[in-house]
Amino acid sequence: MSQFGPDYVRAIAPYQAGKPISEVAREFGLDEASIVKLASNENPFGVPDSARKAMAEAAAELGRYPDASGFELKAALAKRYDVPADWITLGNGSNDILEIAAHAFVQTGQSVVFSQYAFAIYALAAQGVGARGIVAPAKGYGHDLDAMLAAIEPDTRLVYIANPNNPTGTFIPAAEIEAFLSRVPAGVVVVLDEAYNEYLEPKDQFESAQWVRKYPNLIVSRTFSKAYGLAGLRVGFAIAQPVVTDLMNRIRQPFNVNSLAQAAAIAALTDKAFLEKGAQNNREGYRQLTAAFDELKLEYVPSYGNFVLVKVGEDDGAGARVNLALLKQGVIVRPVGAYGLPQWLRISIGLPEENARFVDALREALKAALR
């Protein structure tokens, strides 16, 4: 056993990211161009042209440090979400926001509440500051806000809620979240992680950014990684009242969002056509995938995100086995055994032809798994 570092750091099980295309090509002797990756909930259209253009212009200034205050990006976000610019914290991806919140509001020995099957980073962010993670049991595959409220202990300082949740795709309606916020003890900060908000149908959308006016302990977290197609650049942001925002900005690295990311995010933020194209593709892809699951008689969790959680077998080896059979055919999806869901796989919604490749490979994989 290593002598280095605190126990709580040695206890951390590293995050398992989606396999990169290059790695699968090497491991299975496949041509990179033939591989389909539906494993990290990325935007299948890639970077919007508007962002590409903005980055090309910003590249000329890469010899200089980025704007540490993110003035222009915050101004654009303030306008878009109708909040003052000093209510915004920028993050190196929203993952950074989740960690900044843990560092700013929780000390070693205190506790953090999140749901069973919630986004894996919550447990890691809590562990990273030596906090105790309290897992509230899920209802179905989604958050049970009553159970989460009941799980809050006197030393709890932070609650993470993913809406929609990854990897299950479940969604909590506005009224339930507001009811939760109105009952949470005042000293507990709530991070509402809305990484997939842009994929919600208009009828499910609500102005969570405006709730921040009413709840001084609320942090709304968003990202440019999913619907905006900028996952590789790493840019996300938080909206919260100035007292909370000020504390987060003390923890934040001064240059945590690079200049290309700032420029690209500003351009993507107002690229309505790109968002609409993505939402449309997602709607159709969801129908395409779930129709195939219905036909194959596979159970899936109805999803509000750009991915679907599907059950590929009854035994605890099913997810890993079908995943391997898919990899051999050059299709990368995400096993979720680490979430306590070893019979399931999470499939990101891709372009129609990518979804079709996956469905064909899945048919083969299920046949192979039966042999």
Ligand SMILES: *Cc1c(COP(=O)(O)O)cnc(C)c1O
């Ligand atoms: C992808 C994801 C994020 C963070 O993504 P970033 O790339 O770090 O912005 C946050 N929360 C959930 C639930 C996600 O699925």
